[in-house]
Amino acid sequence: MAEMMKAVTIVDVGKAELREYPKPVPGKHEVLVHMKACALCTVDQRAFLGVTKNHLPSVQGHEGSGIVEAVGEDVHFIHVGDHVVLEREFCGVCHYCKENINQCTGRAERRKEFEAAWKPGELAKPIGGFESQMAQYLTIQENKLTVVDPAIPFERAAVTEPVSCVIHGVNRSRLATGEVAVIIGAGIMGLLHVQIAKLKGATVIMSEPDAARREKALAAGADFVVDPTAEDLKTFVEAHSYGRGGADVVFSTVPHSSLFEQGMGVLARAGRIVAYSSQHPDVPVSVSIGQIHSREIEIIGTMGSNREETYLATQLIARGYINTDLVIDHVLPAERCQEAFEKATTPGTYRVVMQME
Structure with missing residues (x-):
């Protein structure tokens, strides 16, 4: 019987709950990340409110941080115990990736393939090709991770993605x-x-x-x-x-x-x-x-960020040049995901971060 994990799932417009899914197993060149924190970005909030089209049920999240629990075959540079953040998804082979321009066309093609293959009732990844980081575990290729200073609290490391986007702009x-x-x-x-x-x-x-x-x-x-x-x-x-x-x-x-x-x-x-x-x-x-x-x-x-900017964001946070406390209003456990989304979508609220323990 497959080992199970939990993930925050948007099950309907305005409704989120913690559901069980099979725990993933890392394949070749892949790493198993135990997610520890994930912030509720505006993209996630719009999915929750039904502002953007999204297949449901859906596990959202792209502002997360975690710790490496296991590595698959032929993983050489990421190690068990590393604290990490996940980078944006890039194909690495299209014209824009080769020019280090943040307009990957391969990511768009993957999204189209996923949309075409989706069947009603299946768990859907969020629109846009992001990894679904509001889960206790996920697998990802080792070259799409950035190792961060373990002294950074996971809640602060989760803000890496928005910091990197601002650096990009x-x-x-x-x-x-x-x-x-x-x-x-x-x-x-x-x-x-x-x-x-x-x-x-x-x-x-x-x-x-x-x-x-x-x-x-x-x-x-x-x-x-x-x-x-x-x-x-x-x-x-x-x-x-x-x-x-x-x-x-x-x-x-x-x-x-x-x-x-x-x-x-x-x-x-x-x-x-x-x-x-x-x-x-x-x-x-x-x-x-x-x-x-x-x-x-x-x-x-301007939209998103590249790998260089993601790495720089982790460095600035680690050195204290970015005060993440100014932009985090609430830190809540995943069991309170409905409350977390309701707080996050309340006008005037800054970031709400969920602990994915």
């Missing part, structure tokens, strides 16, 4: 020492942007209407905070941009298209705006091509 922005960055929104991603931008040596202005969140932004290292509903954002940014007439870089971290337009309006000449947040719903915005042309403005998209 900041890298794409080419933010430089001495530049002025405006960050729109002091949610979890906004607070992480503050910390990464400060490490780059930038002056950081946080635009956030909520007073408590503005205080969090200051605790994260923001130089200035502004309530855009009480003050004119453009005037404030111009007054704090040291003669630039605006921001060198704007990071839009809120899933509301109107705020992206607002960000466009505070850019300095030759400024760059980064569309960090996904949009639900994806409402088109008005963009002046003439302004892009004459002011040399750049619009930059």
